[in-house]
Amino acid sequence: MDFAGSLSLIVPEIVLSVSGLVLLLVAGWAGGKANRLVTILACAVLAACFVITAPSVCGGAMGAGTHAFGGLFAADAFAGFAKLMIYAASGAVLVVAPAFFGRYGLMRAEFPVLVLFAVLGMNVMVSATDLMTLYIGLELNSLSSYVLASFLRTDERSSEAGLKYFVLGALASGILLFGISLTYGFTGTTAFTGIRDALDGHMEMGALFGITFVLAGLAFKISAVPFHMWTPDVYEGAPTPVTTFFSSAPKVAAVALVARVSLGAFGPQAEAWRQIVIFAALVSILVGAVGAIGQSNIKRLLAYSSINNVGFILVGLAAATPQGVASMLLYLAVYVAMTIGSFVVVLMMRDAEGQPLEAISDLAGLSRTRFALAFCLMCLMFSLAGIPPLMGFWAKLVVFQAAVNAGLFVVAVLAVVGSVIGAFYYIKIVKVMFFDEPADTIRGRSDWAHWALLAISTIAISPVMYLVTGWLTQLADKAAAALFLVA
Amino acid sequence: MGGFPILSLMLLVPLVGAVICLLAGERAARMVALVATLVDLGLGIVLWVNYDVGGAQWQFTERLPLFAGFQWAMGIDGIAMLLIVLTVFLMPICILASRSITRRVPEYMATFLFMELLMIGVFAAQDLFLFYIFFEGGLIPMYLIIGVWGGDNRVYAAYKFFLYTLLGSVLMLVAMLWMAHEAGTTFIPTLMAYDFPPHAQTWLWLAFFASFAVKMPMWPLHTWLPDAHVQAPTAGSVILAGVLLKMGGYGFIRFSLPMFPEASLQFVWLIWGLSMAAVVLTSLIALVQTDMKKLIAYSSVAHMAIVTVGLFAFNTQGLDGAMIVMLSHGVVSGALFLCVGVIYDRLHTREIARYGGLSINMPHYALLFMLFTMASVGLPGTSGFVGEFLSLIGIYQVSTWATAVCTTGIILGAGYMLYLYWRVAFGVQRNADAAAMPDLDMREWVMLGALGLAVLWMGVYPESFLAPIRSDIAALDARIARAAPVSDSDLRTTAPKAARGEAQ
Numbered sequence: 001m002d003f004a005g006s007l008s009l010i011v012p013e014i015v016l017s018v019s020g021l022v023l024l025l026v027a028g029w030a031g032g033k034a035n036r037l038v039t040i041l042a043c044a045v046l047a048a049c050f051v052i053t054a055p056s057v058c059g060g061a062m063g064a065g066t067h068a069f070g071g072l073f074a075a076d077a078f079a080g081f082a083k084l085m086i087y088a089a090s091g092a093v094l095v096v097a098p099a100f101f102g103r104y105g106l107m108r109a110e111f112p113v114l115v116l117f118a119v120l121g122m123n124v125m126v127s128a129t130d131l132m133t134l135y136i137g138l139e140l141n142s143l144s145s146y147v148l149a150s151f152l153r154t155d156e157r158s159s160e161a162g163l164k165y166f167v168l169g170a171l172a173s174g175i176l177l178f179g180i181s182l183t184y185g186f187t188g189t190t191a192f193t194g195i196r197d198a199l200d201g202h203m204e205m206g207a208l209f210g211i212t213f214v215l216a217g218l219a220f221k222i223s224a225v226p227f228h229m230w231t232p233d234v235y236e237g238a239p240t241p242v243t244t245f246f247s248s249a250p251k252v253a254a255v256a257l258v259a260r261v262s263l264g265a266f267g268p269q270a271e272a273w274r275q276i277v278i279f280a281a282l283v284s285i286l287v288g289a290v291g292a293i294g295q296s297n298i299k300r301l302l303a304y305s306s307i308n309n310v311g312f313i314l315v316g317l318a319a320a321t322p323q324g325v326a327s328m329l330l331y332l333a334v335y336v337a338m339t340i341g342s343f344v345v346v347l348m349m350r351d352a353e354g355q356p357l358e359a360i361s362d363l364a365g366l367s368r369t370r371f372a373l374a375f376c377l378m379c380l381m382f383s384l385a386g387i388p389p390l391m392g393f394w395a396k397l398v399v400f401q402a403a404v405n406a407g408l409f410v411v412a413v414l415a416v417v418g419s420v421i422g423a424f425y426y427i428k429i430v431k432v433m434f435f436d437e438p439a440d441t442i443r444g445r446s447d448w449a450h451w452a453l454l455a456i457s458t459i460a461i462s463p464v465m466y467l468v469t470g471w472l473t474q475l476a477d478k479a480a481a482a483l484f485l486v487a
Numbered sequence: 488m489g490g491f492p493i494l495s496l497m498l499l500v501p502l503v504g505a506v507i508c509l510l511a512g513e514r515a516a517r518m519v520a521l522v523a524t525l526v527d528l529g530l531g532i533v534l535w536v537n538y539d540v541g542g543a544q545w546q547f548t549e550r551l552p553l554f555a556g557f558q559w560a561m562g563i564d565g566i567a568m569l570l571i572v573l574t575v576f577l578m579p580i581c582i583l584a585s586r587s588i589t590r591r592v593p594e595y596m597a598t599f600l601f602m603e604l605l606m607i608g609v610f611a612a613q614d615l616f617l618f619y620i621f622f623e624g625g626l627i628p629m630y631l632i633i634g635v636w637g638g639d640n641r642v643y644a645a646y647k648f649f650l651y652t653l654l655g656s657v658l659m660l661v662a663m664l665w666m667a668h669e670a671g672t673t674f675i676p677t678l679m680a681y682d683f684p685p686h687a688q689t690w691l692w693l694a695f696f697a698s699f700a701v702k703m704p705m706w707p708l709h710t711w712l713p714d715a716h717v718q719a720p721t722a723g724s725v726i727l728a729g730v731l732l733k734m735g736g737y738g739f740i741r742f743s744l745p746m747f748p749e750a751s752l753q754f755v756w757l758i759w760g761l762s763m764a765a766v767v768l769t770s771l772i773a774l775v776q777t778d779m780k781k782l783i784a785y786s787s788v789a790h791m792a793i794v795t796v797g798l799f800a801f802n803t804q805g806l807d808g809a810m811i812v813m814l815s816h817g818v819v820s821g822a823l824f825l826c827v828g829v830i831y832d833r834l835h836t837r838e839i840a841r842y843g844g845l846s847i848n849m850p851h852y853a854l855l856f857m858l859f860t861m862a863s864v865g866l867p868g869t870s871g872f873v874g875e876f877l878s879l880i881g882i883y884q885v886s887t888w889a890t891a892v893c894t895t896g897i898i899l900g901a902g903y904m905l906y907l908y909w910r911v912a913f914g915v916q917r918n919a920d921a922a923a924m925p926d927l928d929m930r931e932w933v934m935l936g937a938l939g940l941a942v943l944w945m946g947v948y949p950e951s952f953l954a955p956i957r958s959d960i961a962a963l964d965a966r967i968a969r970a971a972p973v974s975d976s977d978l979r980t981t982a983p984k985a986a987r988g989e990a991q
Contacts, residue, residue, distance in 0.1 A: 367635075368591070382627055387653075388620035397616065397660070401556065404664040412664070416657040423653055427630065427646070435634045435642055466554050473555035 006068035009075040012049040012083065013123050019045045020116040027109030035098065035109050042112035043094050046119065050087045056080040060478030062485045067129070071191050074129045076482035081329050081475060082126040082256035085336050089248035090119050092340045095449050096347050097241040103354050106152060114151075115245065118144035122253035129264065131180045131190040134257065138176070138221070141250060142169050148245065149238040161237025168220065168230040176217025182210030183265075192265040200268040211266050211273055218261065221254035224314060225283040228307050232291070235303035240356065243299055244343035247306045248336045255313055255332060259325055262317065263483060270320040277318045278411055284311030285418035292425045297358050298346055301425065302339070305384060308422050309335050315415050316399040319406035325480035327402040330472060334395035334461065338384050341457030345377045348454070350444030357441060363429065365438025373442075374433045376458045385426035386419050389463040398473075492549050494561040494611045497530050497575070498604050505600035513592040517582070520596035524578040524603065531575035538568050540954050544962060545676060548613070557673045560613035565955030566740055566810060567610040570733055573817045574606045576941070577729045580934045581722035584825055587832045588636060588720060595636060599722065602628040606730050610737065615663050615673040622734060623656050629715075629723070629731070637718035644711075644718035651711040655701030662694035666746075679745040679966070692750035695743050703735030705758075705795060706765035709788045716784035717837070721828030724780065728787050729821035736794045736813045740806070744798065745963055748970035751799065755972050758799045759882075759889045765792035766896025773903040779827045779837045782907055783820060786863060789896055790816045796893055797878030801971035805881020806960045807953060812874030814952060815862065815945055819871060822859040822938040826852070829931050830911075833924040839907065844916035849926045853912045855935045860908045862942045864901045870945030885974045 007014070023038050023045075030037075056066075057080035066076040094112055101107035121144060124137030146169065150162025184190050186207035187198035199207060216227065223231040235243045262273055288308025295301040313335070316328035349357040367374035383392030396419065403412040459465070504523030508516040538546060548562035563571065581599060588595050605628070608621030626649055634645035667673045670681045683691060701708045712732075716724050744751055766789050773785035790812060797809030829852060830845070831837055846853035862869035865876075875897060883890040916922035927935070945952055 367594075371594075387623060387627060389624045393620070393623075397664075398556070400661060401664050401667075404661065405668050409661070409665065412661050413658065416661050417654070420650060420654045420657055424646075424650060427649055430630070431634060431642060431645070434631060435645070469555040470553070 006073075009066065009068040010073065012052050013120060013127075015045060015049055015052065016116055016120040016123065020113055020120065023109070023116065024113045027113060030109070032108070035107050038109040039094055039098055039112045042116055043091055045116060046087045046091045046094070049119075050084060050091075053080050053083045053087070057084060057475055057479065060475075060482065062478075062482035066482070071193060072130045072133045073124075073127050075127055076479075076485075077475075078256070078260070078325075078329075078479040078483040079123075079127040081479040082252050082332075083123055085252045085333060086119055086122050086126070086249045089252065089336050089340060090115055090245065092344075092453055093241050093245040093249070095453060096244065096344060099447060099450070100239060100241050100347060100356075101151070104152065104154070106154070111148070111151060114144045114148055118148065118245075119249065122249060125253045126256040126260070128257065128260070129192045131183065131192075131195075131265075134261070135173075135177065135180065138257070139173065141253065142173065145169075145246065145250060148242045149234060151242060152239045155239075157237040158239055161234045164230055164237070165234045172217050172220030172227070174217075175213055175220070179210050179213025179215075179217055182206055182213060184210075186210060192260070195265040196267055199266060203269055203272065208269075208272055211269065212276065214261060215258070215273060215276055218254060218258045219280060222251060222258060222310050222313075223307055224280040224310050225287045225307065226280075228284065228287065231307055232295075232300045232303040235306075236297055236299045236358075240299065240343060240347050243302075244340060244347070247302065247339045247343065251306065251310070252332050252336060255310070255328065259317055259328060260483060263320060263325065274318055274320060277314050278408070281311045281314035281318055282411065282414050282418065284308065284314065285415055285422070286311075289418055289422035289425070292422070293428075295425075296360055298349075298360050298363070298429075299358055301360065301429075302342055302346070305342075305422075305426075306339065308418075309384075311418070312396060312399050312415060315403050315408075315411060318408060318411060319402040321402060321406050322477070322480040322484050323405060324402040325483055326473065326476035327398040329476040329479055330398050331395040333472065334383075334391045337457045337460035338380055338392060341376065341380045341454060341461065342384070344450055344454045344457065345373060345380070348373060348444070348446045348450050349442050350446075351441055352443040354444050360429065360432055362439055362441045363432050364436040365440070366433040366442060368438050369440050370442060373454075376454050378430050378433065379458050379461060381426040381429045383461040385423040387423070389466075391461040391463075391465050394466065394469060492561070493530060493534060494547055494563065494607075495549060497527055497534075497571070497607050497611075500527050500530070501600040501603040501607075505597040505604070508593050508597040508600060511593055516593040516596045517585075520582045520600055521579060523600055524575070524582050527603065527607075528575045528579055531572045534563075534568060535572050535955075538563075538565070538955055540565070541958055544959065545613070550613075556667075557614045557616040560617060560674060561611045562613045562676075563611055564959045565957070566737070566959050568955055569810070569814060569952060570610045570730075570737060571607055573733070573814055574603065574610070574730050576937075577725060577817065577821055578603050580821070580825070580937065581725050583930055583934050584722045584725065584828055585720070586930065587828075588722075591635065595632075598628045598631050599726075602632070602726060606726075606734075609734055613675045615667060615675060615678065618675065619656075619660060619663060622738075623653075623660075625731065625734075626652060629727070632723040633715055633719045636720045636723070639718075640714070641718045644714040647711045648715045651708075652701055655698040655708075658694040659698035662691045666691060675741065679741075681746070683747060685749040688747040688750035689753060692743055692747040692754060695738065695747075696754070699735040699738040699743065700761075701735075702738065703732060703791050703795065704788060705735075705761050705792065706769060706788060707761075709765070709769070712788060713781045713784040716787075716824075717778060717780045721824060721831065724824040724828075725821040728783070728824060729817040732787060732791060733813050733817055736791070736798065736809065739795070739798050740809075740963065745966050748967040751967065752801075752970040752972055755799050755801075758795050759886060762792040762796045763889055763892040763896075765789060766893050767899065770896050770899035770903060774899070774906065776903075777839055779839055779907065779911070780824065781837075782839075782903060783823045783827065786900065786903065787816065787820050789900060790820070790863075792896070793875055793878050793893060796882045796889055797874075800878070800881035800885055801964075801967055802881050802884055803960055803964045804877050804884070806963060807956070808874050808877025808879070808881050810874075810956055810960070811870070811945070811949060811952060812878055815870035815874045815942070818938055818941045818945070819859055819862045822855075822935060822942070823863060825931075825934055825938070826856045826859060829927065829935075830921075830924065834921060839910050841918055842911045842921045843914050843918060844912070844922065845924070846912045847916060848922055848924060851927045851932070855927075855939055856912060857908065858939050858942060860904050862946070864904050865897055868943070868946045870942045870949075873946060873949040885972050887976050
């Protein structure tokens, strides 16, 4: 493919980087006055990227026509599907962030700009078909994220979260780089297709180490056990809009990246990495479920919940089939809706002065003081627990279906039993809201944007959405087919 | 009825009602809930009247490929039809029985209507995953009903109910996924005729058993039931005993037996063993209860054991009997919980010792309570007799031992029910406040009277209830005949009889 053709494939990335730079200039020029304008423009940029990317997803773009720059980058339907989720999640974060930071007087135009750069990094991650592109995307996203985590500069917890995230993220990057260099050393290439050819059939022990280290490095990013320790601390410490961001968009990107690396580059050695993935999946489900039980802070609880959910997504990856990949994407879509919804509720938990509340005990008796809020959170919690008829059940269903069809019967049984343990703490939240006497600490009013987001995510996990499952499955199947065609 | 989607309409009515209730005030919510359940009752009657006895096996079918991986498939046979009628019959009574609920009425009514939707859905679904969604979705409203409107220890009971039943059901989900993969369809009628390999049947059967045995509940998985019953409000208990417990039995009829006949035979000892243990042990436990609701809850476990022995007798009488016991128990235990509710509303205690001699100041109440007690015991002329008799005839043909033990249980059943009735209705009026309680009012008469008529109808003319299920039971019997267990005593001793005749 010629250079012009390659450029036409990365239009969303060009739009993101150019507008990011321009908005940075605007922010530098106008200072605090431009906060609102920059945020709105950033949202508009994300919306524009959404529109640009959507056709490749609906059309199921795949094959050689989607490869740019000599196989460094692929703008196929798989990447497109992940990008759409990333745009949607990041847009939601931009909607809720100004109100949160505004109360501390710390809203700055850099926030939307950083989010845009993080989105750019994630776009590169999900489109990477070369270990170099992968690393550049990952770092661009990570560096933006470190700053975002400590965005509430005056808050100790936020700074601590940023530092923790940075140190552990740097460690993860080191491990990843080590794995990349091993892989390069034993296969002689960094391109996914080349690695794939080199690994077909026989595999050196060194290459196996490479695979293991690459997966370990990426496991940090998706916070899969045993590389999950940073998650509760960072989620708790980071400002809530940033936590919303961390638990949604980068997770989508990292999971998509893991899928592309393991099925694309390491596809022929699926038997080798499958055991790693199965172990990480089952242990994540267990640790995510058990760890959450004792939590009293809702953000920490949601952190463990995200570890738990990653476990279920990895069950889909362990299937290593097109159906498995499609189920991962579908699970991610539902997961993003559930996560955004849950965190919007957390953002709406404020006392009369507008100070944020984070203790689960503050939710006590919420159904009597704020019924609509309690009702939405109840739906989200039951959905996260995977109780039908909510969409969280369907997400788990497709993942288990993929696992069972791939012959991973025992894995499905263990995962499903793990989901019962997880259900315990989700219904605990419902118990606190509906059965307990009102604590009546949540009195703050929220603006219409929060309510709209909450309504959208609640509708997105409501049984009504079963009607679009056919369409969604089609899209996900095309995306998965694109991944396997590359592979 | 042509292609009119009456089943979907029956689901839509409570759904619309629930939404209106959430938005309405207290009085309006009560009214809306009552109207919605009565409309559904009307539709249920239409369903029964238009059900073509002896016609196609599946009637009122609807199939729409709406979802990915499964479809909106509705349709009922006689078994499902009667259970749906039972549901819509009990629902208005539950709404009427909720007069004593004064806290958060709109939410309460909405939850109940949502529950009704899910229960009808369970019996009407013809798709594996659609069934699961309705089956499992029932956890949400029941969790809220017990937890929000229940008694003192409601949180513990709600947790126990939720996690216990969830754990049972998720294993069934994995089994369903495997079946859909193996058979290439999720359509239940097709699956009912599909022959799964016997070695796989064993595991599938166990997975389904885990779910249905907990729902049923079978001893020793029943421990959630007394807690849930005691803590739930009256109407919650009625629904729990009346309909939710039937889902387990319905599951055995619809899934375990026709889909896994070989495995059913393989585990027949387990079912019989647990049922025998349940009948005797829970009856003995019921004898020593001091809490009325707990006593009736344990009696439910015993009655459900009669259902399971009937089902796993592998013959027409047993299956017929199991169905009638389910219907009868749905009405009778519902009525008994209402009877408890009536006096609980007056005195706010379930302690048996706090009552006594109620036949003096509440003669009408005592009369109806007597009727339901007798029906629970299985007195001829009441619904209980028909079902238990048929079940025992069924099991007698294959296992005299199981019959002997289960019959003992029925005698014990007479013991604890009569003992309960004696302590509550007869004897001296020990407590002044109990002696001052007024007799039934109009609303209570309507509720208990309707149930009483149903009990007598089922007892005197069970043909009305046997006719719709006859062909379905026959089809099921033919399906499982190849796996029927060998009788332990040769009852059809035609050859020796003939020989004796010759000798004479």
